Amino acid sequence: MNLLRQIWIVSIINFKSLPHRIWQSLVIVVGMGCVVGVLLSMLSMTEGMHRAYLNTGDPGRALVVSEGSESENNSAIPRDQARIIMDAPGIAKAADGSPLADPGINAGIPVLRLNGAKAYDTLRGFGPKGVKLRPEFHMVAGRMFSPGTRELIVGAAAHTQYQGMNIGDKVILPDGEWPIVGSFATGDLLDGQLIGDTETVMLAVRRKAYNSVLVRLQSYDSLTTFKKALTTNPALSVSVERQSDWYKKISEGFSTFFSIIAYGVGVIMAMGALFGCLNTMYAAVSTRGREIATLRALGYGAFPVAVSVILEAMLLSVTGALIGAAIAWSLYDGVQDGFGNNVFKLTVSPALIGMAVLWAVVVALLGGLLPSIRAARRPVVDALRAT
């Protein structure tokens, strides 16, 4: 009889007897469910934030900050330098021949979280090219701010985290209250932020320098030209990065931290589940000792028997993982959340679920291996005699 067929038959017999061992088997299901549920719930935050950052970065744009800056807030580009940057080669041109580049400003604005806690939200400045540079930007309600006036527009998700973020609300800035006149969406981090006219905001917060300059590259490869022009210019001391790389770098910083915690907790719990799996599978093998011996006596090989034990562990473990993933997904996927001054959606992605299933397979392999060897090795005669 061929090997696969043997494995198939032994496994079917095995699965059919599962209902008799229902409580025992549930240990693996519940265990793995808990592991995956907790792991994915924690990772939904890392993943959500990671995605928000990645969405914000467009590979077709480049960001210029002062040399070595690791955040836009820590960077300062004086006006004269901004002008040189905008004249550099490699920048795409608008219909009227002007460069598609926008020197921007980032200011922290004190706001209140929904629970009343003090926090900062980001106020960004958009210049004349701010919107043209960002095809992902569109108004959702109200109207765009008028350049030169003290008006703001707000990201569509800001109100889920902070107080006073609706059209008609007023935001306190140094020279008075600025009304929110519209709401926009970009599908990324900007959805949690406020936007005003760059020059007007700079006057208000008394800044003399921009924070950064964002440009649209002529083509994907123009980055080299652009970068070379800026970094070899002795009048400038700036760093140039593809915007997508910039956000990737930032997001990796916090991802590492949260991932360490999430995977740390996950691994500890998985070890617990592994011990549970071992225990259950040993018990399963010992209760089915005679059954297995009978199969062996009928001519089934040791290998199919061993494989069937591992398959059983996998079936249970993967079922548990899927249940856990389903719980995490239904609770958290798409839920609006905030961390620090970032507003984003929690995400339980198919890739995360796939990884959880992989964990389940590994736990089952490790947890099923030793019991399966015992099942396969046990002398047939002894097993048949045992009570």
Added chain:
Amino acid sequence: MKYFPLVWTALSRKPAHAILTLSSVTIAFMLVGLMIGLNTSFERITELVRADRIFVDPRFGGALPLAMARQIAGHDGVARIAAIGVVGGYYQDQKNNVFVIFGDTGRQRTRPEWPVTPQQWKLVRDNRAGVLMSRLQAERRHKKAGDTFVVRAPAFDKADGTRFWAFKILAVTGDAPAWTDGYIEGNFDYYDKSRPPAEQGNASYFELLAANSSRAPAVAHAIERSYANSPTPVLSFTEKEGFAGGTAGGLDVATITREISLAGLVMILFLTANSIAQSVRERFTEFATLKTIGFTDRLVTWLVFLEAAAPSVAGAALGVALAAGLAAQVPRICPPGWGLPAPAMAPAVYIAAAAGAVRLVGTLK
């Protein structure tokens, strides 16, 4: 006690089974211990941060002129004030965030609880380009007293046109409990004179101690209001208020740790209950024999219970011990700049673990 051998034999007859149960209970309690510990740490810091310390920040970024210090010091209810300069950058690698805090002569009095001796404070006053480095920071950067330490600060120009800030480490000082990421303390005068001339004469923020901690929030509010329409509006809040809003970026640590612990306990409860049920199922004949030779139903139940309780209790103890060992390592493995507090292995943790063990054992019965 005389039944101890009976329980022991029952357990040792299936050592793999007993060890696996013990291990999974241990793991679960380690997790629970770490989670409760982490939560306790946050609670402890919430208590440690001072209600009487007030920060006065520039409301919309930038800096505050030093002249404001005298005005603020004159505010009703303000006992002490220090002007602070901050330089943020990195050490060697961009991932190695560094913040150096430069306090003026008032700093020693606004940080009375810091484990810094008067001699050490004097050192940093007398050596302009020197810093005090807390033990955690020094260990992380492999530095000792006498070493040089260069911070690259892209957003902090110096008068000499560079953005490199070089310091000599004067002493390695004790860590302040609420300052979970350690600190590097420099000399304000050095900071101020190092900035480009146009930037000199400004503080990054002011830090005050209120005369009366219960009135501190009102004092903070009054200061904020008095500068509302000035060229330098401020944001003023007590350390306690700031911590309540800012810790963990607004994450609800209590809920998260509780839910993780709960998941761990559910898993373990299921596992242990099953392992007992299984051991009973396998030994019906044995129990029948015991009863035949005169054991009462009650006694047999007790024996089974003890058999279940032994690995649970041992596992709980072992798990919490492991958690305590691991907790001590947290500040060292935590990436720089994040300041995740070490899970506090306070009595609360042991009590909670004991309660958990009792609950677990109770459910098994």
